Amino acid sequence: MSGRFPIEDVSPAVSCGRYPARAVVGELVPVSARAYREGHDALGCNVVWLGPDGRARPFTRMRPGEPGQDRWHATIAPDAVGEWIFTVEAFSDPYLTWHNAVTKKIAAGQGAVELANDLADGVRVLTAATKLVPKADRVRLRNAVKALRDTARPLPERVSPALELAELLWEHPVRELVTTGEEYRIWVDRERALFSAWYEFFPRSEGAIPATVDAPARSGTFATATERLPGVAAMGFDVLYLPPIHPIGRVNRKGPNNSLVAGPDDVGSPWAIGAEEGGHDAIHPDLGTPADFRDFVVAAAEHGLEVAMDLALQCAPDHPWVTEHPEWFTTRADGSIGYAENPPKKYQDIYPLNFDNDPDGIRAEMLRVVLHWVGEGVKIFRVDNPHTKPVDFWHWLIWAVKLVDPDVLFLAEAFTRPAMMHGLAKVGFTQSYTYFTWRTSAAQLRGYCEELVAAADYMRPNFWPNTPDILHETLQHGGPPMFKIRAVLAALLSPSWGMYAGYELFEHVARPGAEEYLDNEKYQLRPRDWAGALARGRSLAPFITTLNRVRRDNPALHRLRNLVFHDIDNPALLCWSKRDTATGNTVLVICSFDSHTVQWGNTTLDMPALGLDWHDRFTVHDELTGASYDWGQRNAVRLDPYLQPAHVLTLRRPAAPGPADAGSPGQAGTEPATLTVQDVPADLSGTAPTAPAQKDDARWTS
Template identity: 75%
Template structure:
């Protein structure tokens, strides 16, 4: 223990300050601590925030809560490494004010309060030196009043008692005790708020014959033609699966067939061949110069390109011959391929990070920085939970030493503790269990868990991926595609979808939770224009969702997610409110793609910034319809007409 007062249970704090908590520029970060003192004198607490340049900002006064807890919010305004400390202090003005009010209420008069009045004047003289210059006169006038012996008691104390708000913000502080510093890493805004779209460049502009066999391979040049369509849907991150040479040894065929036939393109995650490895471009996609052109075209369209970082190799990757010690040998001398029993990945060799860890680390760092140099600042990391945590912690923070705006998305559908651990050690975002939360109750409970973990784990909700086609999409029809898009885009500040979602692609490989004719193993060209022209595309609906997200600051945050009660288990009701702008979004969404449902809401009005009795107007941003609402409202949702309401809330003046 150091200092006069106890300061305990400080948050945000990850592993007792071992790792930095997460925030983004402009985010309201809740800070809390437990602090108390002996006796009855008044204690105050505040937060001191220090930026990446080490300079101390103005302190933020903390508000008292239950059981000696203190709470405040801070808002970092630049990327980089921040710290905060908690300061506990004796507040003589607050103690004096409370004491003299109690004595006056007890009937004590001016003849009994001489010492109290003198003490108050001394405290306020000190206070006058700490308030803004424009407020000093007001404080000194209160000092004069306290010392005016011929004035009535009310006249003497009233000016001093009116200083409560001012001296809460600029207190007199005695016996100041400071906590240890706690780190916060502040990312750029896209670390929290982003809309992702995934497509395979090799399929864009590709041609296949009637049997699905490749006729022409897509390139970065042909994939550029798809960028305007992605941008029109309002996405801001374009994620590309691996773009490196694909191994020929043990190449998988279509639908994960063990033996590839002539012309089969293989899985992009089987990285490396004679043409190069993780720092090379697949020659059929183009050259490094072509890739730079593609990145520029994407940026010009408002899209930031995210790249896959998959730390594994094909059997013919250059690393296998140049660094055979980086892999695991079986007793028969062969290199072990990847397995997740009963699944087998004969076309992939996992890296053994315990063999030459220093050499492996330096090579992977070189590869990552190579792509950063080309303009890539977002990496979607494949299966990070199968690599050592200490390696990821080293790599992420090594990259941030020189490029603090680089972001890492963890693709880890694994045990909760592991997913949270990856978040703590530095991953910017994480895939989640969103796909498998298919009831309103499950979704609410899961989102509440994520809110509680917001200091270290930022979710990214995906209704589908090339690996995952949930049965709800296989059988739910177009209404379910709308429902899952609303849930993903309105619950989480970051969401994404894999190409084909907007075309309602839903055919699964029998007995599996993945697509038939999976694009991981074959080219899959799509006629986007024809689908939109014929009304077979969800693209306009997706575009509207992303437009709503951009226009409403409340949807840019995670911690502000608040659920409201509704008396139908098939419906979920939630809101988000941005305190800076006052913007509020209220959503009611069905989970049933087949039936009409009615529900009655019981809204938590203070969460909407209103008193319990108030009426207000809601505007459905999907249809433009307006309604008169209050705490209790009836809602009807028809999955074939409109499975969700996305309201903006307009308070009446």
């Protein structure tokens, strides 16, 4: 810092500015700093910022925050991908100092004689300001100067034109004693870095034919997997994530359910990468050729899907690197190469890489592999277990790739300690898997999301209710309503979310004693009857489609920083909102965590967070049912897990004034809206069990 005034605690600043903060194109990025000065003269602050092209963007004035705290705030909206630089400046504001002093002195009854020096000071400041304001406004300043000098006018008429310039001179201030703070960086990604909907499937399962007594198993291919693209796109997903598509090792290949013995038809785990057909830059021959893969990427793009590839930096025992570069692995005391372990789990079919024996060689090869797939049209990588590799390696690799193509994105699959998870985000990972799966109460998830919002300057969460490795007990035992509940929470709390294929079919049978699927697709082909399940009403696809449509249509859901929680008096319910200040778009959600019983609750909404005054009435439209309600700060809600486990409400317009206790669904003094089961859209009622709530006379009031 150089200059007259202290500038402290600048934000966003990641690790004291060691790493760039993160944003996406068009995102409103909050900038704040603590700045103060001696005495009573006015201080002003502003942000100056440069784009990746080195061109300065418009001067942004900062506004003071809570009185007495000397905290200043502004927002900037970067408009291009790349590295941005911003600096906070503090300055003496002579016009605001003059304005404050003159206003107080006149209010105290002082006259023109006593204010002679102040009037002269005003002439000096406004004369200097004339050069700073737009040409169209300069006549106002000249007239104000003329009035200040006119001793024939009454004092109020002399100062009034100058006092009326406050708004203009806020935007175009006279700045004296300018102090320039330190430079800070913001890396700006494309929009998909923050807002995305992921879907994961195994290409080899799409169109696959399992083994029979008379014939061996037949893998699906990129060509057969292409037939699944319309169904994925129709649900509203925009990122299609593929597990590894490389040759699979034969040495120590795992059989079904992670068994140690594989039969001749067992396909093995795609994460056991490498065989005589090639390694990380090769394609499994059962899936097709490199040309087939390129065709698949093009076909996906035609359906609005961007293909994300798995980057798993590990090897099967018969990977070519094992013989070509034995120094890239860890040799144990008995001379064998150590396989991967996460006690008590053992992965005998995988050799982890050792990044310390030949760091230059291994870095060069990893960069070559990533850029090979970038050249094949892949711009998103889901990185497997990055927390088991050195953090400084990822810092180097990610930014080396971005130097070649700044649009490449990296998702960290790091279910690990908080420090490591956050550290990986700081050094460059675009998105992060999170602990969402294990936050199963309203209080837990609220607290966790508040932690994530606090880290929004560098960490972007991606919420997944399931993965091929993770089938939480809530899904094992919660029934179809829990699948809806977890989808609502994932899709509407986080700007990015994803799900693994089979979620929409309510797959929930776990391997005994484990938090993972029985007959895990990691080790065997698993073709599914998508169309048949949908025709029988045994698919959650229509509900997922609705959620993704709501996400797409509401800009408020495209951001993380705007997440606000509201009080509700039932601990089984969670209430939150998101508001886009640029458009006024506001979404309010109330979701149950109980998949078995009806839950009632009463909200106490933070009205200013919704863009409303405390006593306003307003109309909400439920995007799940099409119903509309008159709401206020306090509203009663009733959520039935089988009919509607959540309200997803968009605010439409202020409602007409009414009684303070009127208008909430189910609230005292209001006739509740009622729907029979037949009235419920198919995407909400398709899989409700034949329980009392499913009878024709069942009613609900929310």
